[in-house]
């Protein structure tokens with residue numbers, strides 16, 4: 753058998769576990785995560801939130817995006833650029849999304865450039881796993897390592913994961929950017945401590 757990296761091992765295990773969850777479990781988890789994010793004072797006070805459109809078995813962010821937008825928060829969404837970096841454009845409701853590269857739903861509004869994330873007060877990031885110290889495992893494209901490297905230390909960066917994905921330790925490399933907090937369905941909002 754071919755050797756696979758520690759990161760790839762965890763990615764495969766997490767994706768398998770997500771597949772094994774029922775649609776109902778995933779939907780419930782998405783609602784708990786949404787409510788924990790929406791109720792957080794930093795998010796309530798944020799003028800601008802950089803978020804993402806969930807796909808596949810990820811915890812659902814659609815109703816979270818909608819609720820943020822409805823209450824007047826400026827919501828930025830990523831567009832995957834060739835090479836793996838992320839461009840950003842505003843979310844203007846469910847009709848302002850279209851299928852982009854790899855079928856990912858992306859915003860149709862004008863692109864604001866890779867540095868637009870710097871203007872966000874809160875960044876919500878997808879993850880396959882997060883450690884209590886904020887180490888984040890993604891899908892292997894390194895997109896969020898690039899994006900998070902641009903945001904200042906005072907920006908609240910939050911990973912959204914299922915309960916089983918808050919792991920005691922997460923394999924990491926020097927380029928991996930840490931998150932300041934993580935939200936799980938059962939645990940709610942939890943600050944990370946490195």
Ligand SMILES: Nc1ncnc2c1ncn2[C@@H]1O[C@H](COP(=O)(O)OP(=O)(O)O)[C@@H](O)[C@H]1O
Pocket residue numbers: 759888889890891892893894895896897898901925927928
């Ligand atoms: N700041 C960066 N600039 C350019 N490439 C990067 C940067 N950060 C990560 N990468 C690239 O992304 C690849 C995947 O990173 P990795 O951390 O394994 O993925 P993920 O964060 O999606 O889990 C790295 O091997 C590296 O080549």
Ligand SMILES: [Mg+2]
Pocket residue numbers: 888889890894897927928929
């Ligand atoms: Mg990484």
